Amino acid sequence: MTVSLIVEQLLNGLQFGFMLFLMAAGLTLIFGVMGLINLAHGSFYMIGAFACAAVAAATGSYWVGLAASLAAAAAAGALVEVAVIRRLYRRDHLDQVLATFALILVFSEGTRWVFGSFPLYLTVPDFLSGPVALPGGIDYPLFRFAIILIGLVIAGGLFLLIARTRLGIRIRAGESDREMIAALGVDIRKLYTTVFAIGAALAGLAGALVGTIQSVQVGMGEPVLILAFVVIIIGGLGSIVGALVSAILVGLADTLGRFLLPVAFDTFMDSSTANNVGSALASMLIYILMALVLFLRPTGLFGTRAH
Amino acid sequence: MPEPILQTEKLSKRFGAVVASDAVTLDLVPGEIHALIGPNGAGKSTVIKQIAGEIRQDSGSIRFAGRDIDRLDMVARAQLGLARTFQVSSVAPEFSGLQNVMLAVQSVERKTFRFLRPALKDKPLMTQAMAHLERLLLDDRAHVRAGDMSHGERRALEIAIALALKPKAFLLDEPMAGMGPENTAKLIEILDDLRAEAPILLVEHDMDAVFALADRISVIVYGRIIASGTPEEIRANEEVRGAYLGDEGHDGAA
């Protein structure tokens, strides 16, 4: 095991963490402002990936595809908010869960209808393909490195949006007091649609970026959605900082666990057993982490509000 | 004076910059009604919540029935015999009045984990629950959903539930709040009787009720007890008149 291998895994973990953050940030915003649990958030991830793949193939430009992923996911988000989600804010969580579960069926099957069951593949744009040379003579795929940077930029932008802009003030006001914000004359319907669309767009972008290094297929959003839930549980509900810290923690733990645990078990077991035990344990690692946080701090690392 | 059943020792609680209770020391002796009065936001409910175990004090301690209960949660304190009612009625809204009281009866019997026998065919359970409803003049409303009851009925129901716990002390948080004069008069009569069973720590805004019922009154302002004594002493206390009664008049409903 070399240093460069470890650095590479660390960077992979970071990259994974930032993508989880894009998902978790949208979910936690939507919950914080509207009090809604949205299981269909993974569908926006998928829609973003398919939009990017389809548009990139049609126009030949990855960047147009990426823009399309943002636009398609935001549009789908706004549409669903207006048609369905809006009617769920005052309902109990059970209704929200059932309706958004049903929306997943609609989105997944709809996408299968349009694009078929076979996965699509995206090609990394030319000037982001190939490796980047990092200090210490480490080569790392440039595209993955770019994803980390994009994640960093978006995280920064999101913090600025919430801290500095008028929309951010309204979002924060909406999180602390829903009636107050209506009394202030803010058009609450428009605010909700906007927040929902932003959350969806973030998920769509994550889907397009991850779809580029993996594959684009129906159902790709749900595993990520559940991981984003884990991120929120660990970070604390409604906290964007919590989501960021916890996303990176989960990204690193998962990536390094898969890499290091089989190696660690190999030191005192025969290698096929070590591989089995190690990878089985690695697949459960972040859930064990979640259980630990729940046990020690049920409100999550950064959560203050009682749930 | 007899040995107190409930004692708080310098209870303090802050919420950020706000001091909700400031070294609150008070006690409750058998047979008495001890009223806790003070202006809105003075920290009366916070004291009740700390004693009931809903919130933990930052410092100080609580003794009840001869033991330290600081480490016990709400459930354990209720099991020890602390019966509490809420400032805003808290009942199971889909249950009938009877079912609400039955919960308390089965809790006292420590027979909740019975899985197969229908509770509504459990004669002793029903009879006991019904008796407590009768005490509060609710027997003809026994089968009405608590959520459909009038405000006054729900307040009375809470007291019936508290009674069913056969407690060693009652913590009543504004039981008269929002009640009409007729119901208030009835409730005063009921509480008057109740003190023989278990002493009552009574938080109340209705000064007529307080001065009619209380054996002792403590006045709390900004989380601190500024005076404690018999109703006559409190009426005569200059500091209390200035801080509290003065601007409202002691005989007007606050």
Next chain:
Amino acid sequence: MMTREAAISLLIAAGLLAAPLLGNAFDEPFVITLATKVAILGLAGTGLNIALGYGGMVSLGHAAFFGLGGYVAGILASHALNYEPLFTAPLLVEGTTQMLIIWPVAIVVSGVAALVIGALSLRTTGVFFIMITLAFAQMVYYFAISWPAYGGEDGLSIYIRNEFPGLNTLNPLHFFAICYVLLILAIGLSFLLSQSRFGLALNGARQNAQRLATVGISPFRVKLTAFVISGMMAGLAGALYADLNRFVSPSMLSWHTSGEIMVFVILGGTRRLFGPTAGAALYIVLENTLGDVSEHWLLLLGALLVALVLFARGGVIGILAGQPRHA
């Protein structure tokens, strides 16, 4: 006098019994399989209804218990067929193909899992509870995928359906009868539970946990007990489902399965004794009729479910019985 809901319940019970008999008479064995599936999934839903309906615990992780029950059946059977003991130390534990042994093991294993998952999840409520139960079920799912001993991603086949004394389980009618009786027993148990002192406390905990704590009953203990009973029923259903398909795979553990079991309960009507069974029946009928209309029947089902949530509350039995949900 019989209430309308009781009449509908009786009708559902009779209908579910009649379907396979008719299927047998008209030589349509597929109908028997479908009815068996309804009975098993109805059993899983009946289990979830205890947690979700009576206890108000929106668990999106019941696939974990359903799947574990399935794996118990699969693993015990595979060891029996290979004549390979599960453990040799500290004591010899061998596989078995006897349902009467498999069921209790499935119930205990899923009950223990529900105890652990429930104890952690019930430290929170609301949205957190939903997300945590979902996440823990996902953990079990990934474990099943990455653990190669019992088929990993490919799953595990049960070559011969497990046995029940005195019956021929390979006869579809016999196997249906087993599932049907267990379903009715579970519904009967739910009924008793809901009427008992424990049921009173559980319903109370759903409506107002603070009220329950104030009278000295721990909402946590009441809810956890209900969650374990609920998980056990789902586990038993899983063991039967594995025998129905003669196959277990991680898909039994997937979050999609959790969602489906929840759909049965809500589709039929929460806190209705026959609600989950009605929901499962409706789901399977829809699957098979919509499935003929279009291969994208899930799209139609999704739209239908959205409409149901938005416009028709109280589930199918709620609509038919024409009364609001009761306590």
